Amino acid sequence: MRIHIPQSIAEAMSMRKELPEAPFFAGGTVVYALGHSYDDAIDISKAVGSEIFHTMRHVHIGAMASLEKIRLSELSPKVLRDAASFCPSLQQRNAATIGGNAAQRRDDGYLTAALLASDPTVVLMTEEGKAEATVSDYLAGRADGLILEFVFRKNLPGEARRIGRSSHAHMAVSGARVGDAYAYTASSSGFASGGKDCWQELGFKDDLLGSADYKRYLLSVMF
Numbered sequence: 001m002r003i004h005i006p007q008s009i010a011e012a013m014s015m016r017k018e019l020p021e022a023p024f025f026a027g028g029t030v031v032y033a034l035g036h037s038y039d040d041a042i043d044i045s046k047a048v049g050s051e052i053f054h055t056m057r058h059v060h061i062g063a064m065a066s067l068e069k070i071r072l073s074e075l076s077p078k079v080l081r082d083a084a085s086f087c088p089s090l091q092q093r094n095a096a097t098i099g100g101n102a103a104q105r106r107d108d109g110y111l112t113a114a115l116l117a118s119d120p121t122v123v124l125m126t127e128e129g130k131a132e133a134t135v136s137d138y139l140a141g142r143a144d145g146l147i148l149e150f151v152f153r154k155n156l157p158g159e160a161r162r163i164g165r166s167s168h169a170h171m172a173v174s175g176a177r178v179g180d181a182y183a184y185t186a187s188s189s190g191f192a193s194g195g196k197d198c199w200q201e202l203g204f205k206d207d208l209l210g211s212a213d214y215k216r217y218l219l220s221v222m223f
């Protein structure tokens with residue numbers, strides 16, 4: 001694999017135009033995983049920030065912030081710190097980024113429920129220029145591009161929970177709540193956000209992590 005290292009966002013975007021098959025390489029935990037093979041990858045570590053900082057009303061988290069950095073930072077929303085700890089391996093948490101996690105739109109994503117319940121703004125770079133979207137739109141595939149940062153409301157109350165066979169097994173289900181906003185994920189079954197009972201919208205399916213009925217029951221008693 002050839003790894004290209006752009007020094008700026010503009011350079012990263014022009015490389016992507018020339019190499020449309022090349023993934024962005026953030027923490028690399030997916031790009032490097034077994035079963036993936038790419039001729040080229042675009043390392044965005046020099047182009048995209050990893051800082052976590054407060055402004056008057058918001059918390060900004062750079063897309064390159066690792067799950068471990070988010071977990072340890074007192075500036076991160078609590079619901080996101082809870083969710084970052086769902087990734088059981090320290091090595092993986094040190095490499096895996098919030099941008100790379102969101103970009104996969106996984107229904108067993110460590111951060112998916114916490115992101116949906118807190119619904120930050122996602123700042124993106126697209127071919128047309130800088131754009132903003134809600135995380136719900138991004139995760140639903142209604143917005144796309146290179147994620148630059150997430151902007152959360154400050155002082156968000158909330159918590160995230162997970163259930164799996166063990167702390168190191170993939171999550172069967174997860175949930176998060178921020179005030180009156182709830183979000184849920186179930187493996188192989190999608191994710192949903194809205195009111196407390198929005199888990200009912202999921203199309204529950206059996207898989208190695210549990211039966212559809214098992215996952216439906218777990219979410220019905222999660223909060």
Ligand SMILES: Cc1cc2nc3c(=O)[nH]c(=O)nc-3n(C[C@H](O)[C@H](O)[C@H](O)COP(=O)(O)OP(=O)(O)OC[C@H]3O[C@@H](n4cnc5c(N)ncnc54)[C@H](O)[C@@H]3O)c2cc1C
Nearest residue numbers: 024026027028029030031096097099100101103109110147
């Ligand atoms: C053994 C193992 C188990 C795993 N289990 C889980 C799991 O249960 N749940 C889970 O959520 N994840 C899991 N993962 C995947 C992974 O570790 C995390 O999802 C991680 O957060 C991905 O981030 P990354 O920075 O490593 O992504 P990368 O591997 O760098 O990139 C992944 C994808 O995201 C895109 N991308 C990266 N950054 C951006 C950006 N800023 N803007 C737009 N697109 C971007 C890339 O183009 C690429 O397609 C697992 C990985 C491994 C190796």
